[in-house]
Amino acid sequence: MRSLLAVQAENPSQSAWAVATRTRDPQQSDLSGLLESGRVLRTHVLRPTWHYVHADDVRWLLELTRDRVLPTVDQQLVPLGDRVRVVADAVLETLAESPDRTRADLADALAQRGHELTGMQLMLLAAHLELHAVICSGVPRDGEHTYALFSDRVDAPRQLDREEALVELALRYFTSHGPATARDLAYWATLTLSDARRGLAGAADRLESFDHDDRTYWHAPGRPAASVSPKGHLLQVLDEMYRGYQDSRWVLDADGLLSRGRETAIGMALVDGQVVAGMKRTLTRRAVTFEIRRLRRLACDEEDAIQDAAARCARYLGLEPRLAWQEP
Numbered sequence: 001m002r003s004l005l006a007v008q009a010e011n012p013s014q015s016a017w018a019v020a021t022r023t024r025d026p027q028q029s030d031l032s033g034l035l036e037s038g039r040v041l042r043t044h045v046l047r048p049t050w051h052y053v054h055a056d057d058v059r060w061l062l063e064l065t066r067d068r069v070l071p072t073v074d075q076q077l078v079p080l081g082d083r084v085r086v087v088a089d090a091v092l093e094t095l096a097e098s099p100d101r102t103r104a105d106l107a108d109a110l111a112q113r114g115h116e117l118t119g120m121q122l123m124l125l126a127a128h129l130e131l132h133a134v135i136c137s138g139v140p141r142d143g144e145h146t147y148a149l150f151s152d153r154v155d156a157p158r159q160l161d162r163e164e165a166l167v168e169l170a171l172r173y174f175t176s177h178g179p180a181t182a183r184d185l186a187y188w189a190t191l192t193l194s195d196a197r198r199g200l201a202g203a204a205d206r207l208e209s210f211d212h213d214d215r216t217y218w219h220a221p222g223r224p225a226a227s228v229s230p231k232g233h234l235l236q237v238l239d240e241m242y243r244g245y246q247d248s249r250w251v252l253d254a255d256g257l258l259s260r261g262r263e264t265a266i267g268m269a270l271v272d273g274q275v276v277a278g279m280k281r282t283l284t285r286r287a288v289t290f291e292i293r294r295l296r297r298l299a300c301d302e303e304d305a306i307q308d309a310a311a312r313c314a315r316y317l318g319l320e321p322r323l324a325w326q327e328p
Contacts, residue, residue: 001040005172006051006061008243009042012145014236015052017313021233026316035140038153042137042145044130047190048072059133059157064165066131068190073127080121087115088129092149099148100138106147166191166199174200174207177244178219187246215247227272232305234279234290234313236267266293269309271302281313287320288313294328 001007001019009015020026031052034040038055045051045062048069053061077084087110094109095101101109107122117125126147129135138148160168173185186196200207200218209218235241242249252275269277269292278293290310298306307323314321 001034001052001054002057003172003176004240005057005169005176006046006053007240008047008238009050009052011236011238012042012143014238015050017236017316018239019052020316021235021313026312028316028318032140035137038139041153044069044073044127046188048127055154056158058136058154060160060165060168062131062133064160064162064169065190068192070128070131073124073131076124077121077128080117080125083115084125084128087117087125088134090115091125091129091147092134095135095138095147095149099152100141100146101148102141102144102146163198163202166195167202168199170196170199171203171206174203174218175220177240178207179210179217179248180219180245181215181217181247183247184245188244217248230271230301230305232302232307232309233270234267234281234306234309235270236281239268241270242268269306271298271305276302277306283317283319287322288317289322289324291324291326293326296328 004019004022007015007018016028016031017026019031020028023030031040035042035052040052040054041058042050042052043058045053045058046065046069080087090110090113091106094106094113103119103122103126106126107117107119110117110122126135133150135147136150136153138146138153140146169189169191170185173188174180177184177188182196182200183193185191185200186193189196191199204218206221207218208221209216211217233241237243241252245252252270252273267279267281268275269279269290275295276298277295280291280293282289282291288310290313292306303325310321310323
């Protein structure tokens with residue numbers, strides 16, 4: 001989580017694998033333990049959706065990005081009018097009395113205080129308070145997201161001034177997501193392109209770059225070692241491999257599999273960083289079935305790489321892997 005800086009966590013099961021697949025020996029208990037301890041938080045930051053972020057980074061990342069995210073949230077709270085402040089105070093009083101409350105718990109507690117909110121209104125209010133670093137994720141309860149006071153969960157977070165934060169953001173993003181462009185960074189962090197370029201200018205001496213097709217791509221120094229055999233990955237579309245970019249998605253998706261109208265329906269099967277098939281994952285009590293829809297005919301070692309990726313994901317889930325191949 002320190003190297004990735006933030007991972008979109010709108011869908012907990014998808015995003016948990018997005019983190020785990022980037023570890024040497026993925027175990028479900030790793031991330032869940034960090035969320036329980038508060039070393040990693042699931043909170044609204046970067047964009048108007050949940051992200052996992054390390055507790056050391058949450059304060060400066062919120063302060064840097066929230067001004068461009070808050071209007072999206074607050075515009076939808078306009079119907080509450082002057083009630084926002086009163087209800088927000090009631091949320092804070094509730095969590096001070098009894099932390100680690102689910103959204104349903106908060107709704108009940110607010111109703112008892114005379115504040116009836118719809119589910120959407122409460123979700124938006126919680127996001128508003130998260131973006132202001134007043135509340136954040138609490139200890140999960142039976143796998144369900146809870147809320148707690150930020151001050152109770154985050155002890156002495158790192159703080160940076162704006163210029164330092166822009167440089168830190170650029171360095172961390174291009175180190176973990178590169179090769180990528182300044183436009184990719186601006187999208188990922190909901191910044192203006194000017195701010196993304198300012199941060200990049202301050203971090204450029206610690207990065208390397210190359211030009212391709214009228215774009216400049218930035219990345220960590222050096223090149224990864226070439227693998228002897230192809231490496232496969234089975235990822236959901238909310239994964240950073242796709243959600244982490246805007247300008248460069250076409251590099252990953254050269255065959256147009258992930259067109260906007262189909263994003264929510266499929267995942268991705270990749271070999272050596274290139275989408276080669278669509279993927280749909282179905283879980284039962286005993287097995288996980290991966291439906292692999294080839295974009296083209298695959299070589300034997302490419303199919304082996306996908307089978308290895310399926311086995312790795314199944315071990316993480318504690319289930320038996322099953323593959324269902326579909327012809328292009």
